Amino acid sequence: xxxxxxxxxxxxxxxxxxxxxxxxxxxxxxxxxxxxxxxxxxxxxxxxxxxxxxxxxxxxxxxxxxxxxxxxxxxxxxxxxxxxxxxxxxxxxxxxxxxxxxxxxxxxxxxxxxxxxxxxxxxxxxxxxxxxxxxxxxxxxxxxx
Amino acid sequence: xxxxxxxxxxxxxxxxxxxxxxxxxxxxxxxxxxxxxxxxxxxxxxxxxxxxxxxxxxxxxxxxxxxxxxxxxxxxxxxxxxxxxxxxxxxxxxxxxxxxxxxxxxxxxxxxxxxxxxxxxxxxxxxxxxxxxxxxxxxxxxxxx
Amino acid sequence: xxxxxxxxxxxxxxxxxxxxxxxxxxxxxxxxxxxxxxxxxxxxxxxxxxxxxxxxxxxxxxxxxxxxxxxxxxxxxxxxxxxxxxxxxxxxxxxxxxxxxxxxxxxxxxxxxxxxxxxxxxxxxxxxxxxxxxxxxxxxxxxxx
Amino acid sequence: xxxxxxxxxxxxxxxxxxxxxxxxxxxxxxxxxxxxxxxxxxxxxxxxxxxxxxxxxxxxxxxxxxxxxxxxxxxxxxxxxxxxxxxxxxxxxxxxxxxxxxxxxxxxxxxxxxxxxxxxxxxxxxxxxxxxxxxxxxxxxxxxx
Numbered sequence: 001x002x003x004x005x006x007x008x009x010x011x012x013x014x015x016x017x018x019x020x021x022x023x024x025x026x027x028x029x030x031x032x033x034x035x036x037x038x039x040x041x042x043x044x045x046x047x048x049x050x051x052x053x054x055x056x057x058x059x060x061x062x063x064x065x066x067x068x069x070x071x072x073x074x075x076x077x078x079x080x081x082x083x084x085x086x087x088x089x090x091x092x093x094x095x096x097x098x099x100x101x102x103x104x105x106x107x108x109x110x111x112x113x114x115x116x117x118x119x120x121x122x123x124x125x126x127x128x129x130x131x132x133x134x135x136x137x138x139x140x141x142x143x144x145x
Numbered sequence: 146x147x148x149x150x151x152x153x154x155x156x157x158x159x160x161x162x163x164x165x166x167x168x169x170x171x172x173x174x175x176x177x178x179x180x181x182x183x184x185x186x187x188x189x190x191x192x193x194x195x196x197x198x199x200x201x202x203x204x205x206x207x208x209x210x211x212x213x214x215x216x217x218x219x220x221x222x223x224x225x226x227x228x229x230x231x232x233x234x235x236x237x238x239x240x241x242x243x244x245x246x247x248x249x250x251x252x253x254x255x256x257x258x259x260x261x262x263x264x265x266x267x268x269x270x271x272x273x274x275x276x277x278x279x280x281x282x283x284x285x286x287x288x289x290x
Numbered sequence: 291x292x293x294x295x296x297x298x299x300x301x302x303x304x305x306x307x308x309x310x311x312x313x314x315x316x317x318x319x320x321x322x323x324x325x326x327x328x329x330x331x332x333x334x335x336x337x338x339x340x341x342x343x344x345x346x347x348x349x350x351x352x353x354x355x356x357x358x359x360x361x362x363x364x365x366x367x368x369x370x371x372x373x374x375x376x377x378x379x380x381x382x383x384x385x386x387x388x389x390x391x392x393x394x395x396x397x398x399x400x401x402x403x404x405x406x407x408x409x410x411x412x413x414x415x416x417x418x419x420x421x422x423x424x425x426x427x428x429x430x431x432x433x434x435x
Numbered sequence: 436x437x438x439x440x441x442x443x444x445x446x447x448x449x450x451x452x453x454x455x456x457x458x459x460x461x462x463x464x465x466x467x468x469x470x471x472x473x474x475x476x477x478x479x480x481x482x483x484x485x486x487x488x489x490x491x492x493x494x495x496x497x498x499x500x501x502x503x504x505x506x507x508x509x510x511x512x513x514x515x516x517x518x519x520x521x522x523x524x525x526x527x528x529x530x531x532x533x534x535x536x537x538x539x540x541x542x543x544x545x546x547x548x549x550x551x552x553x554x555x556x557x558x559x560x561x562x563x564x565x566x567x568x569x570x571x572x573x574x575x576x577x578x579x580x
Contacts (some may be wrong), residue, residue: 169338228349
């Protein structure tokens with residue numbers, strides 16, 4: 001179904017943010033590769049770094065009564081990451097109704113291989129109730145397509 | 146799109162396996178709910194328990210040269226689990242070509258609420274190479290639809 | 291220095307609580323054994339279960355303004371736990387000044403081997419400040435030596 | 436017992452290695468601070484980075500038949516780390532018989548506060564059996580006091 005290669009996707013995607021971090025050995029499972037759940041940590045860590053760059057840390061959002069909540073995740077696992085690898089994490093984000101949809105790709109920095117490609121859908125609770133996302137949209141304004 | 150309620154899904158799904166385990170407090174994040182990545186641990190733990198019941202622990206599969214590898218995950222987060230909750234984990238599995246597709250639902254045992262609904266696609270490496278899944282199909286034979 | 295065997299310690303220790311839980315495969319590291327940090331999760335999970343049995347869940351303590359905080363841990367690693375093992379977790383607790391000192395041993399339920407022996411020191415913050423432990427002492431009264 | 440302040444300890448300790456890494460938000464527990472077990476991950480991550488700098492990654496040690504195994508840990512928790520903090524991790528190591536004893540301190544890079552002070556004892560298995568540590572001693576030679 002996917003007729004264009006990952007390399008081309010890399011070139012075409014209009015990422016608005018990237019961050020890097022090292023695989024830690026305790027994240028390696030008994031197969032010698034990063035455990036599949038750990039990638040969700042990587043994705044969350046990247047989104048939180050992105051929010052901080054956008055001007056609001058997760059902690060600051062909470063103080064404002066905003067709590068972004070993940071309501072759906074799709075993850076394609078491409079090539080495993082291993083001990084010693086550095087993650088090159090890239091993302092772009094779009095709004096679909098009240099949802100913020102993060103398109104996140106994790107690359108092996110040194111080989112350039114795509115490790116994981118994910119689509120993460122987030123809604124924003126305000127004072128405990130689902131919101132239409134206006135506050136978060138303001139924070140992300142300059143990053144939205 | 147989804148016009149039947151989760152309750153009905155629960156009644157209709159032909160789960161072939163279920164297992165239970167408690168939420169552990171260290172799995173709770175700063176929002177007071179189970180962190181989104183932890184559910185992948187729950188899903189994996191359930192699949193491994195299922196494999197053990199089917200007659201092959203993950204360790205035994207490895208000894209036979211089989212390594213099941215997750216290649217795609219879709220997770221819908223419905224209602225958060227919290228400290229003290231017990232997870233009622235149910236699944237059924239089907240084969241689509243060389244892939245084993247696990248349909249996994251995690252319920253809050255005490256309220257009956259659906260916490261997470263996931264579709265996890267697994268391929269089986271044999272001696273390090275992708276296989277058509279024959280060995281695993283044999284192990285799962287009596288559970289396949 | 292330690293001239294009595296672990297078996298005898300097992301017989302002599304006046305444990306006041308025990309709980310059991312299974313090792314989960316994702317807790318296994320690349321050496322094929324439970325990662326050293328995971329045992330701290332096991333120890334915490336056991337203490338929290340103990341508190342719940344004593345009448346106060348961790349969440350309920352928080353509501354009362356109490357926050358137990360770990361201030362020192364000593365862990366001796368004896369024999370590693372592996373995939374499929376069940377943990378038999380036992381503990382007793384004593385008060386030393388304002389500190390609650392938990393003596394916690396984790397056994398492999400099926401072999402009876404001591405996996406980990408730990409001493410965990412906890413102080414109790416009340417409304418954010420160090421307390422002399424009176425509230426917690428009341429909760430634990432019937433378990434203290 | 437400890438009559439000199441942590442600041443002075445900082446000045447006096449002859450650390451032979453330091454590394455830095457960021458607290459990740461998913462490491463924060465429901466108290467809003469880094470969970471006590473996570474510090475063991477930080478300590479292990481620091482030792483593994485140190486080994487890599489010393490010329491042997493953990494993976495390379497394994498290829499040579501060496502497996503360093505933690506047999507005792509003592510951790511004093513001083514001041515909690517929080518979301519957004521950067522860990523300044525420092526260590527020195529000495530040999531006591533067949534054991535390598537790592538003295539590891541984790542500081543909050545920005546405040547300079549000592550977060551955790553730990554003593555971690557490691558023995559080295561060679562081809563599955565306890566060794567006298569000769570191979571590891573050679574690797575660490577220029578770092579030993």
